[in-house]
Amino acid sequence: MADNKFDAIVIGSGISGGWAAKELTQKGLKVLMLERGRNIEHIKDYVNASKELWEFPHRGNKTQKLIDQYSPVKRDKPSNEITNDFWVKDKECPYNEIKPFSWWRGYQVGGRSLTWGRHCYRWNKWDFEANLKESIAIDWPLRYDDLAPWYAYVERFIGIQGSREGLEVLPDGEYLPAIEMNVAEKYIAAGIKSHYQGTRHMFIGRTANITQPRPEQGRVNCQYRNRCERGCPFGAYFSTQSATLPAALATGNLTLRPFSIVRRILYDKDRQRASGVEILDAESNKTYQYTSKIIFVNASAFNSAWILMNSATDIWPGGLGSSSGELGCNVMDHHSLVGASGIIEGFEDKYEYGRRPTGIYVPRFRNIYNDRRDYIRGFGYQGAASRQGWSRKISELSIGAGFKEDLTEPGNWAIGLTGFGEMLPYHENRITLNKDKKDEWGLPILNIDVEMKENEKKMRTDMMEDAKEMLEAAGLKNVSVFDRGYQPGMGIHEMGTARMGRDPRKSVLNGNNQVWDAKNVFVTDGACMTSASCVNPSLSYMALTARAADFAVKELKKGNL
Amino acid sequence: MIAMLTGSVVIGSEFLLSGCKNSESSNNRIFSNKDIAFLDEVAETILPATTSPGAKEAAVGAFIGVMVNDCYTEKDQQIFHEGLKTLEIACKKEFNKGFLQANSEQRTKLLIGLDKEAKEYQKTKKKDDPTHYFTMIKQLTLFGFFTSKPGSTQALRHISVPGKYDGSFPYQKGDRAWAE
Numbered sequence: 226m227a228d229n230k231f232d233a234i235v236i237g238s239g240i241s242g243g244w245a246a247k248e249l250t251q252k253g254l255k256v257l258m259l260e261r262g263r264n265i266e267h268i269k270d271y272v273n274a275s276k277e278l279w280e281f282p283h284r285g286n287k288t289q290k291l292i293d294q295y296s297p298v299k300r301d302k303p304s305n306e307i308t309n310d311f312w313v314k315d316k317e318c319p320y321n322e323i324k325p326f327s328w329w330r331g332y333q334v335g336g337r338s339l340t341w342g343r344h345c346y347r348w349n350k351w352d353f354e355a356n357l358k359e360s361i362a363i364d365w366p367l368r369y370d371d372l373a374p375w376y377a378y379v380e381r382f383i384g385i386q387g388s389r390e391g392l393e394v395l396p397d398g399e400y401l402p403a404i405e406m407n408v409a410e411k412y413i414a415a416g417i418k419s420h421y422q423g424t425r426h427m428f429i430g431r432t433a434n435i436t437q438p439r440p441e442q443g444r445v446n447c448q449y450r451n452r453c454e455r456g457c458p459f460g461a462y463f464s465t466q467s468a469t470l471p472a473a474l475a476t477g478n479l480t481l482r483p484f485s486i487v488r489r490i491l492y493d494k495d496r497q498r499a500s501g502v503e504i505l506d507a508e509s510n511k512t513y514q515y516t517s518k519i520i521f522v523n524a525s526a527f528n529s530a531w532i533l534m535n536s537a538t539d540i541w542p543g544g545l546g547s548s549s550g551e552l553g554c555n556v557m558d559h560h561s562l563v564g565a566s567g568i569i570e571g572f573e574d575k576y577e578y579g580r581r582p583t584g585i586y587v588p589r590f591r592n593i594y595n596d597r598r599d600y601i602r603g604f605g606y607q608g609a610a611s612r613q614g615w616s617r618k619i620s621e622l623s624i625g626a627g628f629k630e631d632l633t634e635p636g637n638w639a640i641g642l643t644g645f646g647e648m649l650p651y652h653e654n655r656i657t658l659n660k661d662k663k664d665e666w667g668l669p670i671l672n673i674d675v676e677m678k679e680n681e682k683k684m685r686t687d688m689m690e691d692a693k694e695m696l697e698a699a700g701l702k703n704v705s706v707f708d709r710g711y712q713p714g715m716g717i718h719e720m721g722t723a724r725m726g727r728d729p730r731k732s733v734l735n736g737n738n739q740v741w742d743a744k745n746v747f748v749t750d751g752a753c754m755t756s757a758s759c760v761n762p763s764l765s766y767m768a769l770t771a772r773a774a775d776f777a778v779k780e781l782k783k784g785n786l
Numbered sequence: 787m788i789a790m791l792t793g794s795v796v797i798g799s800e801f802l803l804s805g806c807k808n809s810e811s812s813n814n815r816i817f818s819n820k821d822i823a824f825l826d827e828v829a830e831t832i833l834p835a836t837t838s839p840g841a842k843e844a845a846v847g848a849f850i851g852v853m854v855n856d857c858y859t860e861k862d863q864q865i866f867h868e869g870l871k872t873l874e875i876a877c878k879k880e881f882n883k884g885f886l887q888a889n890s891e892q893r894t895k896l897l898i899g900l901d902k903e904a905k906e907y908q909k910t911k912k913k914d915d916p917t918h919y920f921t922m923i924k925q926l927t928l929f930g931f932f933t934s935k936p937g938s939t940q941a942l943r944h945i946s947v948p949g950k951y952d953g954s955f956p957y958q959k960g961d962r963a964w965a966e
Binding site: 277283285286287405410573576578616624625633 | 856
């Protein structure tokens with residue numbers, strides 16, 4: 226095979242790109258995986274993984290210099306002194322906010338699989354049917370039963386700790402032994418269950434942290450450091466580096482090329498197929514072309530759409546997949562940063578040992594079964610109970626020895642619940658190419674024009690009040706609500722820019738994630754989502770990717786691509 | 787999204803009411819060795835050596851200098867530097883000597899007064915009014931001490947690699963809290 230010819234090209238090395246590379250190489254295809262950022266080698270390049278807080282000059286805080294590099298997304302908090310190497314500096318990769326949007330990007334091998342929240346939830350059957358039943362946007366071209374076996378397939382490989390709860394609203398998957406709730410959380414969970422007569426639930430958050438070693442993957446089980454976002458030296462949480470990349474490399478079929486910015490997909494008019502990609506080497510600024518039989522686009526929702534918008538523009542001015550008029554539209558996120566917190570009396574003789582990489586989860590209870598609200602869809606909660614630390618407020622003591630001794634002991638148990646709500650797909654919430662402003666490689670930047678609307682705003686009232694009511698029902702005192710001011714993007718779950726559908730006039734992709742206008746191009750990251758559900762999306766991206774890869778290879782063998 | 791509220795220790799801007807809030811460039815005012823020594827003594831008065839080391843042994847003065855220089859906005863830096871002068875003047879007014887010359891009872895008395903004043907001010911101030919300088923000092927002292935090595939390992943308990951999780955771990959009054 227010539228140096229620039231492959232069976233498949235995967236654009237992006239994050240959570241879905243890693244899966245595409247693993248599946249395609251294991252099925253025998255020669256695969257080129259392109260990543261626009263630098264390489265991050267597993268363990269070796271997690272430079273902050275084992276440092277203690279006091280080893281950082283600012284103990285993790287953002288300096289003014291860092292804030293300046295990260296403007297405009299300085300308004301929220303994922304990047305700090307410890308993690309900033311894994312987050313894109315906006316000054317270097319600008320975008321244009323038509324309305325405020327925090328676009329958190331991870332331009333490195335592994336993408337945001339290195340920094341993700343790791344919560345893994347299956348969608349339920351209603352999530353796939355809601356658009357059709359409520360006449361919102363368009364219907365999903367698949368149903369829960371189509372994806373269920375792929376959820377199981379993915380869960381078995383990545384390793385998810387969690388408990389089986391038997392709930393229709395949050396289907397059980399295949400789990401490793403669950404990390405336990407602490408004594409205060411168990412008390413609250415029991416209080417909620419009893420007060421709401423089994424219609425509301427609280428249990429341990431299902432996360433991709435392994436609780437049993439996986440020597441075949443070179444992964445050690447979680448050591449309860451809760452420093453996942455720095456990269457895990459034990460490989461205990463799922464990332465491209467800890468799991469899919471080594472599996473793909475083990476086949477001998479993978480070529481990984483960092484510093485490769487895909488400028489466009491090359492389109493062959495006569496065959497109506499893509500023939501490869503053109504890339505810009507981010508270091509040398511040189512242009513290269515690679516050809517392949519199939520292409521998986523996994524550049525993250527906005528960048529996948531950006532690549533399509535820049536491809537085949539001689540045929541479609543709006544780019545490949547734009548014939549429906551939906552490319553770049555229907556941006557969704559999960560709106561959040563709203564909920565309640567309170568103090569738990571008692572359990573002073575109990576504490577926690579170890580730092581869990583998870584918290585609790587409360588699945589959706591609104592607008593299911595007989596519940597009806599003045600908005601549609603719903604939300605879930607994440608949170609955790611813990612004893613307060615030295616940063617708690619102690620008003621009766623001001624300074625001195627007594628004050629210090631008091632702070633060296635843990636305070637009361639306290640809990641916070643933060644809601645994550647579904648955002649509807651609105652055609653006018655969209656990204657477009659900015660023809661005037663270019664980045665340092667001379668490539669057009671994105672305009673981002675996304676806002677919450679009435680449905681989301683109404684839901685947020687419930688997200689606060691329901692959290693308060695549940696905590697009070699469980700017997701908590703001093704419960705207060707909060708709304709820290711969410712703006713789109715802060716959920717870091719942006720999706721929807723190249724949605725799947727049943728009709729090429731209304732969707733960019735078909736039910737197998739194929740671009741209607743180029744059937745050998747598959748988009749399987751967040752871009753493909755037709756609605757958002759309220760649960761964390763990565764597990765669904767992975768399942769959809771594995772399903773599409775299986776389909777693609779079968780079609781390839783049949784000669785259909 | 788990165789899970790929120792998973793622990794009790796809050797790093798950074800949520801706890802630090804001041805600083806780290808806008809992108810004005812800092813002018814890196816210099817803290818002299820004398821300033822650092824002064825800050826060490828102020829911090830030691832807030833968190834003195836007891837059965838465990840105090841703020842001075844944890845080099846909190848130097849840490850405060852780094853934080854104010856690198857993380858504070860120019861406006862907050864100015865408030866902080868002015869505040870140190872105000873503190874010294876208040877001390878001279880009350881005890882006829884500077885803070886470094888005052889004995890430990892006098893230092894404590896002075897800072898208790900400033901703490902009250904700052905709390906009152908913070909309670910009644912408008913949203914855009916500046917933070918009280920003593921609130922800045924106290925926050926940076928607490929943060930600097932409890933995230934330092936002596937603070938984390940001797941005033942608190944620290945385990946780098948716990949290896950297991952127990953959500954119902956026995957606790958007796960007097961047992962130290964875990965450091966992050």
